[in-house]
Amino acid sequence: MSVTRERIIELGESLIRTKGYNAFSYQDISTELGIKNAAIHYYFPTKANLGTSIIKTNIQRFEEMVDNMHSREFDETQQLDTFIKIYIKSHREQKVCLVGSLSPDYETLNETTKTELNKMVDLILRWLAETLTAGKQKGLFAFSDSPENKAVLIFSSLVAGLQLSRVVETIDFKNICLSIEDGLKT
């Protein structure tokens, strides 16, 4: 696949996670990549198209990560830890996550982009719930909630934890992550 196309997706994701979907423009990308406006439209006719592609790429990355963890036979503690490390990295980069950036803008997205975001959130939550269930069965995790509820609680803490950390410097995000893991200890 085209390297320019990949650069556009990568930079587009970075811009969404830094400034938000409705604040970034094709100009931001073209200037940074040293190409013209129309070059982006060549790969992504509309902004909605680019947005959808960015989410699709993220879904693929997530699926590959899960596959990889399964084939390496990571236990549930290791899997959760790997997932949380993505957020630690985001925090270091002063970026929110894709879901946390796009969700508040949900009503401004077009239908296909909405659907793709819906898929991504659903995928993450289903994986988390499954992992929590399996981990509990193995005696690695302990919690009284339903796995689905617990999955939302954990995911929400990560998503909004990143958002709030950028606003208030007093928040210790790494400690939040530790609390999430400690909250599952047996």
Next chain:
Amino acid sequence: MSVTRERIIELGESLIRTKGYNAFSYQDISTELGIKNAAIHYYFPTKANLGTSIIKTNIQRFEEMVDNMHSREFDETQQLDTFIKIYIKSHREQKVCLVGSLSPDYETLNETTKTELNKMVDLILRWLAETLTAGKQKGLFAFSDSPENKAVLIFSSLVAGLQLSRVVETIDFKNICLSIEDGLKT
């Protein structure tokens, strides 16, 4: 104070919480209120000015709510419940909260607006941490985390819980709220 000014603030808040700060325009407000573009600029010279005023209004409302709860001698369980009910209402209205909408756009806000948002988050987290501490001392709440950490975890669950609920219909937000309260039970 002017009724038009108040209407602009109210509608502005609603727009931010529905579409996001960078997606709403003065046109949206002027059309809805049947006034002209320039009438909004009369009260709020710049969009940043309006944004800041909306946050200030929310801070005031929050402070009044806390004062009110204190003067009515609400215990910590009742106070937390009152706070959570704000989010239940937001969920019913299909809106995210102001903090949850503005935080992802943080980098696009001007300095005074950033400062005001910072104040608001700080205020809420400090109140939450204090309420959790007092409730724990009275034996109303039980938790092993630091109150500051627990405050961020609870607030994050509410903020992102609203965001995610709008994206995925399978999330039972009221149940999330119940889980938060159950998680503090002695």
Next chain:
DNA sequence: TTGCCCACTTACTTATTAGTAAGTATATTT
């Protein structure tokens, strides 16, 4: 009654936005 302030409107400007149509250089295929 004159003058002034308040709460706007009229009528703009300037900048930026997403998006497009047509052209072009380079490489690849026929």
Next chain:
DNA sequence: AAATATACTTACTAATAAGTAAGTGGGCAA
């Protein structure tokens, strides 16, 4: 060698954005 496809650029358009300067009507004060 000619035709074609790829990966763009040039040069726009139309819409929308925030913001402003100057004007206006109505009420109140001096």
